[in-house]
Amino acid sequence: MDWEAIKNKIISFFQNSGLNILYAILAFVAGLVFVKLIVLALKRIFSRTKMEKVTQGFFVSTIRVLLYVCLVFVIAQILGINTTGFLAVLSTAGIAVSLALQSSLSNLANGVVLLITHPFKEGDFVSIGGVEGTIKTLDMTHTVLVSVDNKLLSIPNSTVVSSVITNYNVLGKRKIIFNFAVDYASDIKKVKEIINSVMYSNGKIKLDPAPFIALKTLNDSSLGIMANCWVDSEDYWDVFYFVTENVFNEFKRNKISIPFNQMEVRLREDSVEMPVIQEPLPERIEKPTKEVIIADPIERMIVKSEKKRAQKKAKKQAAKTENKEKKSE
Known part of the structure; x- marks a missing residue:
């Protein structure tokens, strides 16, 4: 060189x-x-x-x-x-x-789709395919979220477009659903009054529509009380924790029992007689069917021959069953 x-x-x-x-x-x-x-x-x-x-x-x-x-x-x-x-x-x-870089170009194209469809904006609390967080930015290839525990989550735009997007902020209001359990001996009217008073004491809870409280389920160990109310989206968690904590405190103050799971066992000393129907099973009666008219003579012959074969087979089977019954006797 x-x-x-x-x-x-x-x-x-x-x-x-x-x-x-x-x-x-x-x-x-x-x-x-x-x-x-x-x-x-x-x-x-x-x-x-x-x-x-x-x-x-x-x-x-x-x-x-x-x-x-x-x-x-x-x-x-x-x-x-x-x-x-x-x-x-x-x-x-x-x-x-x-x-x-097909995946990257797909993310870029889906970023444009997100801009056009506009399913969320910065600051919205969303769930994307089960991943929850607050929208921070929409980049060329990724959507960036901040989780509740302050983690930065980066989701490819193609995944965002193909996933179910739940936007908790876009409509402005959210319904909070509560489920409480009380003892079977509890006064349901009093229980409902306690829950209603707790909800009424919080000014963040909307009065229109008014909170709803009702007996929902009869569980094995408790009565299931369902209650719901409407709040602004940003007040959801504050109200949720407030109502849960204060209902629990009011239940204790008013001697409303919250039972643990329990099972009642009884020992029976009498014999149990099960009713039995002595009549045998009824004989089979075929459901009448409309006979289909077949125009083609060759096809009609084939269908007839198949019916005859099926009838012969059924007769043979019945005869075998009869012989077995006779032998067993």
């Missing part, structure tokens, strides 16, 4: 293209500053509109990527690289990359 020739080529390249390289470096630095300024300007413009933050973040991310791609083409032109050939290579590489 002729190292001297390689050295001379490198030196001649920098001598001929040194100025272009300097321009490319300057364009790269200026391009980065320009992209950041454009992104900041877009964020300010979007913040003044009614567009939601999730949608704003998605558009800003997409525009940032497009600007960086444009910057690469500008630098390639400054360095004297043939952009036509570069585009051909890029398109070929794009096909290969798209095949390798």
Whole structure:
């Protein structure tokens, strides 16, 4: 290998293209500053509109990527690289990359679907395929949630689109359903009055529609009382814990017993006589069926022959059964 020739080529390249390289470096630095300024300007413009933050973040991310791609083409032109050939290579590489990154492209496309369908916004408490959390951002490929215990959950957009999405905030109000258990000896009217007074004492509970309380189930060891009330979505857990704790306290204060699971066992001393019907089973009577008229004579012959075979088979079976009964006698 002729190292001297390689050295001379490198030196001649920098001598001929040194100025272009300097321009490319300057364009790269200026391009980065320009992209950041454009992104900041877009964020300010979007913040003044009614567009939601999730949608704003998605558009800003997409525009940032497009600007960086444009910057690469500008630098390639400054360095004297043939952009036509570069585009051909890029398109070929794009096909290969798209095949390798099918899931990522699917997430990108489903991100657009989420922007169009608009099933949630930033700050909504949602359940996506059983995963619960508060929406933080919608990126180009992922939806980011914050769980109740402050964990960051990143779900691919394709999974979000194909899953059941439950939005707890979108309608503004939520129903809280409570289930209480009391002793069979309890005064149901008094129990309902206690639960109603607890609910009425909390100003976050809506009075229209009014709270509903009723005896729901007769369990093995207790009476099941169901109660529900309506609250604003943001007050759901505060009211849930308030009612649960205070109903329990009021039950104790009013001597309402909450029973444990129990089983009552009795010893019977008398014999049990089971009633028996002595009559034998009735004889089988075939259900009358409408006879289908078959137009084709050949098909009619085939059906008739099959019926005869079935009748012969039934007679043989009956005869065998009769013989067995006689032998057993």
